[in-house]
Amino acid sequence: MSLTNQKPDLEDSINVTEAHGRVVREAAACARENRIVDNGIGHISLWSLVVCGIVAFIAGGVYFGSGAELFAYNTSFRPGYVRKPPGGAEDSGPVPKEALAAYMAKGSKIYSAKCNGCHGADAKGNGSTFPALAGGIWPNGETERFAMIILNGLEGPVDDGKTYGIMPPQGIGMAPEDLAGIMTYVRNNFGNTKGDVVTTEMAKAAIEMSAARKNAGKSVTGAELTADHMKNLPGEKMDPKMMLDPITLAPAKAP
Amino acid sequence: MSSAIPTNPEQDALLRAGIDRSLRHPVMFFMTSGAAWLAVSILLGIVSSAKVHSPEFMAGCSWLTYGRVFPAHINAFIYGWGFQVAFAVIIWMTARLSRKECTASGLILTAGHIWNLGVSLGLVGIFAGFSTGMPWMEFPSFVWPVLLVSYFAIVIWSFIQFRVRPEGHVYISQWYILGAMVWFPWIFITANTLLHCLPGHPVMAAGINAWYKSALIFLFFTPVALGTAYYLAPKVTGRPVFSYSLAKLGFWSLAIIAPWAGMQKLAGAPIPYFLPYLGAAATVLLFIPMIAAAINLLRTMLASPEILSGSPSLRFTVAGIGGLIILAFSAVFLNLPDSTLPLTQFSMSSYGFEILALYGFFSFVMFGAVYFIVPRVTRREWLSRRLIKMHFLLSVYGVIVVALVALYGGLEQGKSQEDWQQPWQASATAYPYAVATTIAWCFILFSNVFFFLHLTLMWLRLGRRSSHPTLLAASHGHAVSPHGEDGDIDNAGPGYVSAH
Numbered sequence: 001m002s003l004t005n006q007k008p009d010l011e012d013s014i015n016v017t018e019a020h021g022r023v024v025r026e027a028a029a030c031a032r033e034n035r036i037v038d039n040g041i042g043h044i045s046l047w048s049l050v051v052c053g054i055v056a057f058i059a060g061g062v063y064f065g066s067g068a069e070l071f072a073y074n075t076s077f078r079p080g081y082v083r084k085p086p087g088g089a090e091d092s093g094p095v096p097k098e099a100l101a102a103y104m105a106k107g108s109k110i111y112s113a114k115c116n117g118c119h120g121a122d123a124k125g126n127g128s129t130f131p132a133l134a135g136g137i138w139p140n141g142e143t144e145r146f147a148m149i150i151l152n153g154l155e156g157p158v159d160d161g162k163t164y165g166i167m168p169p170q171g172i173g174m175a176p177e178d179l180a181g182i183m184t185y186v187r188n189n190f191g192n193t194k195g196d197v198v199t200t201e202m203a204k205a206a207i208e209m210s211a212a213r214k215n216a217g218k219s220v221t222g223a224e225l226t227a228d229h230m231k232n233l234p235g236e237k238m239d240p241k242m243m244l245d246p247i248t249l250a251p252a253k254a255p
Numbered sequence: 256m257s258s259a260i261p262t263n264p265e266q267d268a269l270l271r272a273g274i275d276r277s278l279r280h281p282v283m284f285f286m287t288s289g290a291a292w293l294a295v296s297i298l299l300g301i302v303s304s305a306k307v308h309s310p311e312f313m314a315g316c317s318w319l320t321y322g323r324v325f326p327a328h329i330n331a332f333i334y335g336w337g338f339q340v341a342f343a344v345i346i347w348m349t350a351r352l353s354r355k356e357c358t359a360s361g362l363i364l365t366a367g368h369i370w371n372l373g374v375s376l377g378l379v380g381i382f383a384g385f386s387t388g389m390p391w392m393e394f395p396s397f398v399w400p401v402l403l404v405s406y407f408a409i410v411i412w413s414f415i416q417f418r419v420r421p422e423g424h425v426y427i428s429q430w431y432i433l434g435a436m437v438w439f440p441w442i443f444i445t446a447n448t449l450l451h452c453l454p455g456h457p458v459m460a461a462g463i464n465a466w467y468k469s470a471l472i473f474l475f476f477t478p479v480a481l482g483t484a485y486y487l488a489p490k491v492t493g494r495p496v497f498s499y500s501l502a503k504l505g506f507w508s509l510a511i512i513a514p515w516a517g518m519q520k521l522a523g524a525p526i527p528y529f530l531p532y533l534g535a536a537a538t539v540l541l542f543i544p545m546i547a548a549a550i551n552l553l554r555t556m557l558a559s560p561e562i563l564s565g566s567p568s569l570r571f572t573v574a575g576i577g578g579l580i581i582l583a584f585s586a587v588f589l590n591l592p593d594s595t596l597p598l599t600q601f602s603m604s605s606y607g608f609e610i611l612a613l614y615g616f617f618s619f620v621m622f623g624a625v626y627f628i629v630p631r632v633t634r635r636e637w638l639s640r641r642l643i644k645m646h647f648l649l650s651v652y653g654v655i656v657v658a659l660v661a662l663y664g665g666l667e668q669g670k671s672q673e674d675w676q677q678p679w680q681a682s683a684t685a686y687p688y689a690v691a692t693t694i695a696w697c698f699i700l701f702s703n704v705f706f707f708l709h710l711t712l713m714w715l716r717l718g719r720r721s722s723h724p725t726l727l728a729a730s731h732g733h734a735v736s737p738h739g740e741d742g743d744i745d746n747a748g749p750g751y752v753s754a755h
Contacts, residue, residue: 023265027272028722029631034493035267037424040555042498048550055542055587063536066592069528083675 096252099197100188100240103249107185110178114170115186123190129165134190143198145229146183147206150174153219169219171210177249179203195240200249202235270354272634277356278347279632281363283714285343286625288371290707292335293618297700299328304696308689318382326393327381329609333391333471334374334402337613340621341479342367342409345432347628348486349413352429353420359412366408373401389450389464391471396451403443410436427502431482434510438474442467462521462530469517469534472612473541478509480579480620481548484572487623488555491569492562497554505547512540520605522596535590545583549576565726567643568627574651575619578658582611585662598669603685603692607661614699615654622646622706629710630725635718637725642709644727649702656695664688 023031097105112121115133119125123133133139139146151171157163171179180203187194210216213228220229243252303325305312313319350357357363377394380386386393394402417433446467450460489496496502518526518534556563556573563569585608589595599605626643630636637643664685671682712718719725 020265023268024722026634027268029634029636029724030271030275031265031268032722032724033268033271034490036489036493036495038495039427039499039502040495040497042501042554044498044501044504044547045550048501048546051546052543055539058587058591059536059539062539062590062592063529063532066532066535 094246096243097246098240099238099242099244100184100195102244102246103181103184103197104188105246106177106181106249107183108181108189110182111185115182118165118167123186131162131164133186134192139186140192140194142229142231143183143202143233144206144209144231145225146187147179147198147203147233148210148213148220148225148229150179150182151206151210152213154221155219156221156223158222166219171207174207176200176203176207179206180249197238197240198233199235199238202233205234271351272631274350274354274356275347275631275634277358278350278360281357281360281367282343282347282628282632284364284367285339285346286629287707287710287714288367289336289339289343290703290710292331292339292374294700294703294707296328296331296335297696297703299324299331301693301696301700303328304689304693308686308693318384323382323384323386326386326390327378329391330381330393331374331378332613334377334394335371337476337617338406339367339370340618340625341435341476342370343628344479344483344621344624345410345436346413347632348428348432348483349416352426352486353416355416355420357412357416363409363412366405370402370405370409373398373405376401387451389460391468392446392450392464396447399443399447399451403440403447406440406443426485427496427499427506428482428486430506431478431485434506435475435478435482438470438478442470442474446470458521458524458526461524462518462526465520466517466534468520468609469538470514472609473509473513473516476613476617477513477545480575480617481505481509481552483624484548484552484576484620487568487572487620487627488552491566491627492556492559494555494558497551497558501547501551505544505551508547509541509544512537512544516541519590519596520600522592522600532592535592535596538586538590542583542587545579545586549580549583552576564728567637567647567725567727568623570647570727571619571623571626574647575616575621575623578611578615578619578654581658582608582616585611589662589666595666595669597673598666600669601672602665602669603661603688604663604665604669607658607663607665610654610661611658614650615658619650619654622650625710629713630718633713633716633718635713635716636721636723638709638712638718640725640727642705643725646702646706646709649698653695653697653699653702657692657699660688660691660695664691 115123118130119133120130125132138149149167151169151174153169154164154167177200180198180200183198183203184196186192187196187198213220215224244250245252302313302319303321306321306324310321346357346363373394377398380395380398381393385395387396392399413432413436417429446463449455449463454460485496485502515537516534517538518530519532519538520534522531522535524531553573553576556569556576563573589599589604589608599608626637665688668682668685668688671677672679674682
C-alpha cells in the first residue's frame with residue numbers, strides 16, 4: 001500500500017473541502033472507526049493454561065470414570081436391581097389399603113382375565129348362554145356354592161329350571177388370593193353390595209373342598225350344589241376396613 | 256490487489272459507508288423484526304412461567320396451555336430473534352470484512368420475509384396443536400425446508416463476498432462467522448432428516464434432539480457471538496486483539512469439541528452407554544474455547560476503561576462476555592456424573608443453561624452489535640442515552656435472575672426429585688423459583704419493548720442527525736451535550752474521536 005494519499009491536500013485530484021463535506025454528511029460514523037489489521041502478540045498466560053488443564057482433567061474423569069465402558073449393558077441394566085432407599089429413610093413397602101379395596105383390586109385383574117370374555121365387562125351376561133352376575137342369586141348367596149362354580153365350572157339345568165351354556169372350570173392354577181379376590185370383587189361390584197370380604201383363608205378351604213369332591217375333576221351341577229354346598233365357607237370373618245398390604249394381603253404393620 | 260483498497264482514509268470511509276448503505280434494508284429488517292419476535296417470545300415466556308406457579312392463569316384458553324406456550328416461547332426466541340439478528344450481523348460483517356458492497360440486498364430481503372413467514376406458520380402450528388414435540392424443533396415438519404432454503408438464500412451472498420474479497424488477512428471474526436455459516440446447515444439438515452425423514456428408535460431420536468440443541472448453541476450462536484465480539488472489541492477500542500495464539504486456540508478447540516456435546520441429557524437412558532458421558536465430557540471441555548475467547552476479549556476491551564464506560568456496544572459486549580464466563584463455569588459444574596448431572600435431567604437447570612447461553616451471552620453481544628451497526632446503516636445516531644441504559648440495566652437484572660434462578664434453583668429441584676418419598680408435585684412446581692422467573696421475564700420484556708421502539712424509530716430514520724455518537728457517559732469526565740462540545744461539529748473528521 002502506498003502512503004501518498006495520506007496528505008490529500010497535497011494532491012490536485014481531490015477537492016478537499018468537497019470530500020471532507022461528503023464524509024461529514026454521509027459517513028460520519030464510518031469515519032470515526034478504527035481500522036485494525038494487526039494482531040496482538042500477547043502470550044497465553046500460565047494460569048489460564050493451568051485452569052484449562054484442570055478442566056481437561058475433570059473432563060477426562062467424567063468420560064473415563066463413567067463412560068469408558070462403551071456399550072456396558074451390564075452396568076446400566078442390572079438384573080434384579082432394586083433401588084436402594086436413600087439414607088435415613090426406611091423402605092416401608094407399598095402403602096396399606098383397606099381390606100375390601102385391596103381384595104377388589106386383585107379381583108378386578110382376575111375378572112378381566114378370566115370372566116370378562118363371557119359374562120361381559122358389566123357382568124350382565126347375555127341372558128341366554130351367559131347368565132348375569134350383576135344381581136345374580138348365586139354370586140350374592142352362599143360363598144361355598146359360588147366358589148365351587150368358579151373352581152369347577154357348571155353344566156346342566158340350574159335351580160330356577162333354566163339351562164345356560166356350559167361354564168368351563170376356572171380353578172386350574174388359581175391361588176387362594178386370586179379366588180378370594182375374584183369372589184370379593186363380584187360380590188361388591190356391578191351393583192352387588194354384599195360388603196363382606198371372602199378371605200384368603202376361606203378361599204384356601206374352598207380349594208381343598210373342591211379337590212375332595214366325590215366327582216372331582218368334573219363340573220358341578222345344580223343338583224350337586226343344592227345338595228352339598230348350600231353353606232358359607234368356613235373361616236374367620238374379616239373387617240372390611242382393616243388395613244392390608246395390597247400385594248401380599250397380609251395385615252399391614254402399624255405405621 | 257492493493258488497488259482495491261482505498262488508502263485515503265476519507266475514501267475508505269466512503270467505501271465503508273457505501274457498503275453500509277447497500278445493506279441498510281436487509282440489516283434493519285432482520286434487526287427490527289428480530290426485536291419484535293424477541294418481545295413476543297418474552298411475553299410467551301412470562302405466560303408459560305406464570306402457568307408453572309399458578310396453573311389456573313389463562314386456563315380457559317386451549318391454545319395457551321403450557322405445552323403450547325412454552326415451545327412457542329423458545330422457538331420464537333431462537334428462530335424469530337436469535338437467527339434473524341445473527342443474519343443481520345453475518346451479512347453486515349462479512350460485507351465489511353470482505354470490503355464488498357452487497358449486490359443482492361433485494362433477494363436477501365425477500366428471503367428474510369420468507370424466513371419470517373416460516374417462523375409465523377410454525378408458531379401458528381404450535382398454537383394449533385401441531386407441534387412435533389421435539390424441543391427446539393417443535394415447528395410442524397413442513398417448516399424446516401422453508402427455513403433451510405431461505406437460510407441459504409440469505410447467507411450464500413456472504414460466502415460469495417468472502418470468495419471474491421481482496422487478498423489478504425482473514426480476520427478472527429471471519430473464522431467464526433464462516434464456521435457458523437457452514438456448521439448450521441450441517442446440524443440442521445442432520446437433525447431434521449434423522450428425526451423427520453428417517454425416524455429410528457425413539458430413544459435415540461431424543462438423543463439426536465438433545466445433540467441438536469447443544470450444537471445450535473455451541474456451533475451457531477456461540478461462534479456468531481464470538482465473531483461479533485472479536486469484531487467489536489478492536490474496532491471500538493482501537494486496540495488489536497490481545498493475543499492471536501489464544502484466538503486460534505479458542506477457535507479450533509471450539510470446532511473440535513462442540514460437535515461431541517449434547518447427549519448428556521440422556522444419561523441413564525437406554526442408549527449406548529458411552530454417549531451421554533462423552534457428551535458430558537465434551538460439554539465440560541467446552542470450558543476451554545469459552546474461557547480462551549473470554550480472556551482474549553476482556554483483555555482487549557478492559558484495557559480502555561474510558562471507552563468502555565461510554566460506548567453502548569462495548570458495554571453490552573462486555574456484559575455478554577461476562578455471561579460467557581458464567582456459562583463456561585456452568586458447563587463444568589452441571590455435568591459431573593453422580594453429583595450434578597442426574598439433577599439436571601428433569602429440572603429447570605437445563606432451561607437456565609439455555610437462557611444463559613441465548614440471552615446472557617448471545618443476545619447481549621448481539622445488542623452490542625445492533626448499537627454499533629444501526630447508526631452506520633441508517634446514518635443517524637441513537638436517540639436516547641437513557642433508553643439504552645434502561646435496556647442494559649433491566650436486561651442484566653432480568654437475565655441474572657432468570658438464568659441463575661433456573662440454573663441453581665433447578666439443582667435444588669433436582670435434589671427434591673431424587674428424594675422419592677416427596678410427592679412429585681412439590682418438586683415439579685418449584686414455586687418460589689417459578690415466581691422469581693416470571694418477575695424477571697417481566698423486567699426483560701420491559702427493557703426489550705423499549706429496545707424495539709428505539710430500533711423502529713431508527714429504521715424510520717428518525718434518529719439524531721449528528722456526527723457525534725450517543726455515548727452512555729461523557730468522555731473525559733466533564734458533561735457534554737449529545738451533540739458534542741460547542742463548535743465541535745465541523746471538526747468531526749476521520750480519526751477525530753474513536754468509533755462507538
